[in-house]
Amino acid sequence: NAGVTQTPKFQVLKTGQSMTLQCAQDMNHEYMSWYRQDPGMGLRLIHYSVGAGITDQGEVPNGYNVSRSTTEDFPLRLLSAAPSQTSVYFCASGVSYNEQFFGPGTRLTVL
């Protein structure tokens, strides 16, 4: 049981590049979410999903897309990277609205 896995662990992009952050969980959780964590800002919700085929926006969705074709996977796509998207990204999953289990994070730098 691997829990929540995220790849890559580290990534450097140039402004304007696109990329996908991968997130997978093997706990059969319906609820999955993406956060970004910036100094002094706390974790902020980007997008979330309450089940396969269902996604919705969080606090800071602009510049990001998500899809949920399976229960296990919830990738986050950066469409055209900007320096303001430099952050640590965490994926989380959980049973309904209780404890959220977090992945180890992806540290993204946009130059």
Next chain:
Amino acid sequence: RKEVEQDPGPFNVPEGATVAFNCTYSNSASQSFFWYRQDCRKEPKLLMSVYSSGNEDGRFTAQLNRASQYISLLIRDSKLSDSATYLCVLRAGNQFYFGTGTSLTVIP
């Protein structure tokens, strides 16, 4: 206005001390409350849920005051291993809101 406000600290306390953190929230419709712990450069992990009647887990006690819209965390007999950032979290509808965290360092 932020959904969740926390004193960032830092709190530096000696081993064995008792320390308390408070957190205020603005959305009176908030439905669930939690304390998470985050070690440096690691992911957050659930410390405990917070119930209206208050709840205790070993050296940790959490309280919720819905009338005043705050939650608290009390740590008794602090250990070196308690050094971390403590995040106040609430759920409103389908979304979770995190505080910026309170940094605790327990000193030998």
